[in-house]
Amino acid sequence: MIVGTSGLVLNEKLLFEHSDAGRKGYSLPALDVPATELPDGLCRQEIAGFPELSEVDVVRHFTRLSTWNYGVDSGFYPLGSCTMKYNPKVNELAARLPGLADVHPATPDHLAQGALEMMFRLQEALAEISGFGAVTLQPAAGAQGELTGMLVVRAWHEARGSKRRKVLIPDTAHGTNPATAALAGFDVVPIASEGVLTLAEVEAHMTDEVAALMVTNPNTLGLFETNIAAICEVVHARGGLVYCDGANLNALLGIARPGDMGIDVMHFNLHKTFATPHGGGGPGSGPVGVSAALAPFLPGPWVIQDGDRYRFAGSSESIGRMLAFHGNFGIMLRAYAYIRSMGAAGLKHATEMAVLNANYVRARLEGGYHLPYATRSLHEVVFSDRDLPNDCHTLDVAKRLIDYGYHPPTIYFPLVVKGSIMIEPTETESQETLDEFCDAMLAIAKEAEMNPDLLHAAPVRTRVRRLDETAAARQPRLRWEGVGEKG
């Protein structure tokens, strides 16, 4: 790409390459005390060659880079299982209200009543939406929410003198679940599903050594676990608990409640289900809901209503804090604003539209791509590369989609489908957007047949061509090595 000859194409060097000795973005007042040399031991030699830049260099560098970004505000982002929802701007307005944005986390309860009331109402709203007895807002994101939930499971068993060590996890559960169970001190027992989990498979593995079953519902194939109520009964009858990964809750909101299915513990991803910023735009937030019997074990403190006032309270059986202070408060505000601005009917409608959109994509792409599970999906749909000709694979389709202007969907997950392509079109996408995306997918399938080189070479319409992911993983170069040289 030749900068300056093909329109306004802002290419960008590394900060190191912009650097020039002595350039700086600050000016200090004249020294009015005797100068002293820093002792040798206090100077870090390893940052010699650090870039030296003026303010305008730095501002332009990051502003240019920001225009290369792809996010939910710039295009369709069908990343399955991650639920890349549009983040309504009214949430940002709520999060910036000075009385809430500026409240210090150490403010005494009686001076932070508005903030506490919002937390209390969010706890209540999440409990009502999910059918649980109590909710903690503390965990910093989904993974910490999972860990919190499994530590609560462990504490519940220990309080009853039970030393159960095993956790059953079906192959359609979220990939983080086995790591969570292991970190919480359990042994993971993988179990098989047939698209959905069968009662027989759970019965076969549910012994008196099993502390819990961890399921994701709907699962990572986008299928509702139709046997969930009976499965919960069996697990409970044999002294275990059922954990639900709430990452896919956006397929159930306003329609079905995990608590009513018999689930004992579930984490929420506010950045998925409740339209708060996701990933690098976060932080996330991973509240945990539990049945009334498990409520005393939640990490404290939580907010209670005391007459017409609100205050923090805890329990002697609590697993203790998972985080300093009170969690990602700004994210709670956004989620609360989302819930209140949508209302019960709005949340239900969002769920219906998410499911409708996924099934629309499924119907349009069926025939173009192999559909390993023919059951109607909920909010996401999984295809595979099985029927693609000419040595074209899922990775090639994903890279070619970039040429068509889309962020690729989740690929090679879930693992139960070989070469999976997991598409989640969220509820705010219009039919026109979905049609354009499906047209692109079908065009790529046709290209695989007629001109497979297009797929193998993709992406070609990007600043950098296909990256060597293997070399990047085998020989990662994590530091700038051109110290002292000008690029």
Added chain:
Amino acid sequence: MEFPEEFKYTEEHEWVQVEGDLVIVGITDFAQDALGDVVFVELPEVGAEVTAGKAFGVVESVKAVSDVYAPVSGTVEEINEELPDAPEVINTSPYGDGWMIKIRVSDPAELEGLMDAAEYQAHVAEEH
């Protein structure tokens, strides 16, 4: 795709070469092909106990992270020290230099439950 006649195989795509009361274990050509470029390998320590059907190590490719399961129970006698620094050998030579561990077998009867090359080939065809 190769399925050496002299090896035994598991449903989870490990191969087993029997040498007296030692067995050599690795992942099959089919497994490395399905995984794609292997970028990271985690092996147990020499002397570790492994149990048939339980994970003893991990292979990570650009696509996915997978457990590797012990075909038989026993003690780890030797590991392929080269592998962590050169995981690509699993792709280039799954049945040779890409071997993973040697196990001193505690119950030779467990070997009877493994598949021969023809059975494994049929298993792969079915799964594919």
